[in-house]
Amino acid sequence: MNLTITGHHVEVTPAIREYVNTKLDRVIRHFDNVTSVNVILSVEKLRQKAEVTLHVRGKDIYVESEDGDMYAAIDSMADKLDRQVLKYKGKNHDHGHDTLKHQQPTEL
Template sequence: MNLNITGHHLDVTPAIREYVTGKLDRVIRHFDHVTATHVILSVEKLKQKAEVTVHVRGKDIFVESSNEDLYAAIDAMIDKLDRQVVKHKEKSSDHTRDAIKHQQTAEG
């Protein structure tokens, strides 16, 4: 998996990089078809903003979150991403089951 972490008006310190990487690993463990992940951390006046785009086979999942605290924004972003990844995984497995059912009824 290709991971890219970028900061806008913000220096991405090793501590922030490690924090984001650790949180993303937990989410991406749910889904093994992730090809690339791009994280953008930015500061806009008093708001800290975290965005992520996860490229999976057949779809790009985009999530953003903002808060006064950067770590809280990252946590909220990861929670949203986790829900979307699980939802995408369930949809793709449902399509696979439907295809198998359809194939079995066609044969029988």
């Protein structure tokens, strides 16, 4: 898995990089088909914004979050991403596995 963390108008310090890494590890544990993750941290006046694009086989999952504090924005982004990954994983695993409902009854 490739992890890219970039900052727009903000310096990505080792502490922020480690914080993002630990938050994303929690999310990626749910799903092992992640090919790459792009994280963009940006600051515009009083808005702290964190956005992530998670590339999985067949789909890209995009989440963004804004807050007054960068760490709070990263927390919110990780929570939203966790919900999206679980939703995608549920849809992906539930697809087409319910064969008992679709079988025709047999005549005796």
